[in-house]
Amino acid sequence: MHVMPAMPTYNFSPGPAVLPAPVLERAQAELLDWRNTGMSVMELSHRGKEFTGIAAEAESKLRTLMALPDHYRVLFLQGGATGQFAAVPMNLTGDDAAADYVITGNWGTRAHAEAGKFLATAHVAATSEPHTYVPHESEWRLSGDAAYLHITPNETIQGVAFDKLPDSDEAGVPLVADVSSIILGEPIDITRFGVLYAGAQKNIGPAGLTVVIVREDLLDRARRDTPTVWDWTAMAKAGSLLNTPPTFAVYVATLVFEWLAALGGVDAIAQVNRRKASKLYAAIDESGLFANPVAVANRSIMNVPFGVTGAVLAERPDLERRFLAEAAAAGLVNLEGHRSVGGMRASIYNAMPEAGVDALIAFMKEFEREHG
Amino acid sequence: MHVMPAMPTYNFSPGPAVLPAPVLERAQAELLDWRNTGMSVMELSHRGKEFTGIAAEAESKLRTLMALPDHYRVLFLQGGATGQFAAVPMNLTGDDAAADYVITGNWGTRAHAEAGKFLATAHVAATSEPHTYVPHESEWRLSGDAAYLHITPNETIQGVAFDKLPDSDEAGVPLVADVSSIILGEPIDITRFGVLYAGAQKNIGPAGLTVVIVREDLLDRARRDTPTVWDWTAMAKAGSLLNTPPTFAVYVATLVFEWLAALGGVDAIAQVNRRKASKLYAAIDESGLFANPVAVANRSIMNVPFGVTGAVLAERPDLERRFLAEAAAAGLVNLEGHRSVGGMRASIYNAMPEAGVDALIAFMKEFEREHG
Numbered sequence: 001m002h003v004m005p006a007m008p009t010y011n012f013s014p015g016p017a018v019l020p021a022p023v024l025e026r027a028q029a030e031l032l033d034w035r036n037t038g039m040s041v042m043e044l045s046h047r048g049k050e051f052t053g054i055a056a057e058a059e060s061k062l063r064t065l066m067a068l069p070d071h072y073r074v075l076f077l078q079g080g081a082t083g084q085f086a087a088v089p090m091n092l093t094g095d096d097a098a099a100d101y102v103i104t105g106n107w108g109t110r111a112h113a114e115a116g117k118f119l120a121t122a123h124v125a126a127t128s129e130p131h132t133y134v135p136h137e138s139e140w141r142l143s144g145d146a147a148y149l150h151i152t153p154n155e156t157i158q159g160v161a162f163d164k165l166p167d168s169d170e171a172g173v174p175l176v177a178d179v180s181s182i183i184l185g186e187p188i189d190i191t192r193f194g195v196l197y198a199g200a201q202k203n204i205g206p207a208g209l210t211v212v213i214v215r216e217d218l219l220d221r222a223r224r225d226t227p228t229v230w231d232w233t234a235m236a237k238a239g240s241l242l243n244t245p246p247t248f249a250v251y252v253a254t255l256v257f258e259w260l261a262a263l264g265g266v267d268a269i270a271q272v273n274r275r276k277a278s279k280l281y282a283a284i285d286e287s288g289l290f291a292n293p294v295a296v297a298n299r300s301i302m303n304v305p306f307g308v309t310g311a312v313l314a315e316r317p318d319l320e321r322r323f324l325a326e327a328a329a330a331g332l333v334n335l336e337g338h339r340s341v342g343g344m345r346a347s348i349y350n351a352m353p354e355a356g357v358d359a360l361i362a363f364m365k366e367f368e369r370e371h372g
Numbered sequence: 373m374h375v376m377p378a379m380p381t382y383n384f385s386p387g388p389a390v391l392p393a394p395v396l397e398r399a400q401a402e403l404l405d406w407r408n409t410g411m412s413v414m415e416l417s418h419r420g421k422e423f424t425g426i427a428a429e430a431e432s433k434l435r436t437l438m439a440l441p442d443h444y445r446v447l448f449l450q451g452g453a454t455g456q457f458a459a460v461p462m463n464l465t466g467d468d469a470a471a472d473y474v475i476t477g478n479w480g481t482r483a484h485a486e487a488g489k490f491l492a493t494a495h496v497a498a499t500s501e502p503h504t505y506v507p508h509e510s511e512w513r514l515s516g517d518a519a520y521l522h523i524t525p526n527e528t529i530q531g532v533a534f535d536k537l538p539d540s541d542e543a544g545v546p547l548v549a550d551v552s553s554i555i556l557g558e559p560i561d562i563t564r565f566g567v568l569y570a571g572a573q574k575n576i577g578p579a580g581l582t583v584v585i586v587r588e589d590l591l592d593r594a595r596r597d598t599p600t601v602w603d604w605t606a607m608a609k610a611g612s613l614l615n616t617p618p619t620f621a622v623y624v625a626t627l628v629f630e631w632l633a634a635l636g637g638v639d640a641i642a643q644v645n646r647r648k649a650s651k652l653y654a655a656i657d658e659s660g661l662f663a664n665p666v667a668v669a670n671r672s673i674m675n676v677p678f679g680v681t682g683a684v685l686a687e688r689p690d691l692e693r694r695f696l697a698e699a700a701a702a703g704l705v706n707l708e709g710h711r712s713v714g715g716m717r718a719s720i721y722n723a724m725p726e727a728g729v730d731a732l733i734a735f736m737k738e739f740e741r742e743h744g
Contacts, residue, residue, distance in 0.1 A: 117599075
């Protein structure tokens with residue numbers, strides 16, 4: 001038998017991540033009978049007026065939250081950002097095309113590798129080594145004939161974020177970005193981008209839903225052998241209903257969008273997010289026990305990796321494991337760093353309450369007093 | 373304001389479809405706090421022991437229900453059956469390969485069209501015209517060098533089902549089948565198949581989950597440019613965890629599998645399904661107002677299309693619309709036939725209680741007394 005934790009659980013998972021409590025409560029209340037239909041949302045036909053209404057609401061609420069102009073189309077797809085790693089070159093290039101990738105962490109690395117299956121040249125325009133900073137744009141080596149330029153504005157694993165967007169879209173090369181871990185967490189100037197895509201499971205809703213936002217003039221470029229479910233043009237024409245969408249995930253996303261709008265929207269939550277991140281980085285920097293390796297200008301406000309300093313860890317190699325175990329016992333869960341980098345990581349998306357960050361900071365100070 | 377229906381709602385949607393009431397009740401009860409973790413299943417990290425435990429349970433329960441031998445691998449993917457229409461040729465053939473398709477309805481037509489993007493020859497070995505029967509195997513024209521033979525054992529839209537599986541797998545050509553609408557509804561002799569795939573939203577769980585069952589010797593054949601999330605070999609190696617799976621849908625599927633096992637498994641539910649279907653076809657055949665066009669041997673036990681007879685409809689063209697409106701008012705909803713064929717259709721998957729079929733039959737008799 002599990003034992004109910006005595007204090008609230010704060011879930012720092014990088015995704016699937018914590019969801020807003022009011023969203024889960026509403027989903028629970030409506031689970032057996034959505035709006036007196038006698039049916040769960042999971043049981044609604046995706047072509048009936050009930051679900052098409054939900055999908056329309058999801059799109060309209062997201063458009064409002066992100067201030068999307070009419071010439072950007074919103075698609076609700078499946079397959080995650082990893083699916084779009086393939087769909088991006090399929091939709092934007094012919095068989096013998098090149099594209100530029102700026103790589104600042106694991107996800108950019110994976111996006112580039114997947115694109116290599118479909119591009120004649122998947123060019124690395126720049127990469128950081130180690131992934132603790134974003135190379136300055138003056139050092140990028142763009143290929144000159146790229147069909148697009150791909151970036152990962154926030155790297156979830158390394159906690160590395162772009163502090164400034166590149167200017168390349170102005171030169172006619174569309175900028176494509178994996179915004180899985182920053183969408184709705186801070187304002188995004190959509191006019192700088194050709195395509196944004198995001199897995200839902202961080203700031204949007206449950207895993208299994210992928211959001212793609214594409215500028216209209218970039219449609220109609222898909223290669224012939226693009227799978228229908230990832231053909232942005234066909235999906236845009238069909239209102240994302242060419243096949244059965246992940247209906248329940250779309251519904252929960254709608255509830256998240258409503259929750260965020262009621263809090264004041266993206267500008268308002270971004271202020272909270274910046275405050276949460278500032279506090280946590282300050283606690284790390286002021287500590288003698290913990291450290292974060294990322295260049296200050298490129299520190300993510302969504303994912304904060306940290307570890308016990310190398311000097312201490314050399315003497316006490318079990319200290320991070322101990323931190324994680326004691327934190328979990330105190331209700332601070334899923335603080336493990338990604339298996340590729342180790343250490344700790346606090347993912348503090350929109351739905352992580354400021355009280356959760358305060359509790360983590362208090363726990364870190366207490367841990368340092370005991371073990372520092 | 374909507375008004376609560378006075379009688380129970382019976383949802384005949386072809387998918388997303390009705391789910392078992394005990395499954396929805398359990399999902400509701402656990403929605404905020406799964407097994408005293410303080411987290412919703414939607415919030416569990418897909419790499420944590422809680423979710424990997426759920427996924428392992430899902431696989432093991434499905435293996436038991438379907439009596440899957442060890443040399444068949446089970447994958448939990450995204451993108452629906454429509455995604456697998458592309459993934460099948462990608463995973464089973466090289467660039468210059470041929471495959472055979474037997475087409476008996478809309479889904480086979482779409483599977484064949486999608487495969488045409490990836491195959492040198494997507495050969496139609498046989499097709500019914502109209503789609504009211506399965507062409508006899510003696511009339512099939514197999515290409516002789518096919519990498520696989522594809523069938524749709526149950527066509528959801530036309531309600532056409534194979535009464536007998538082809539023998540071709542014995543000749544070394546693997547048989548591949550879209551079993552979206554029959555998986556778990558009746559026993560399937562897996563040893564006759566190389567690959568089965570199914571969207572979850574009929575007999576397994578919520579939309580957004582795709583199940584693929586592949587015989588081990590058919591792995592390691594994927595072409596180089598197979599997207600990672602649909603690469604069966606890579607996904608089999610990674611336990612379907614190469615990227616974030618649709619975690620909540622996997623969890624609900626586990627609850628459905630448990631529910632079905634408690635009812636006695638596939639053999640037991642197949643008896644109920646056959647009884648439900650027999651009753652409904654008998655009511656149609658005995659009626660002077662309604663008709664079903666499918667050859668008796670090929671009538672689906674999952675999807676029962678029917679319409680007002682042509683003679684009556686010629687005089688009273690509004691009668692089907694009226695049937696649908698009055699049925700909905702009586703709590704019998706989503707009986708519309710697919711938009712490509714019109715008329716009515718009752719989808720009576722595992723989770724449709726026999727009482728729902730009885731209620732539909734009673735309503736049909738009453739409607740015929742009033743309008744016949």
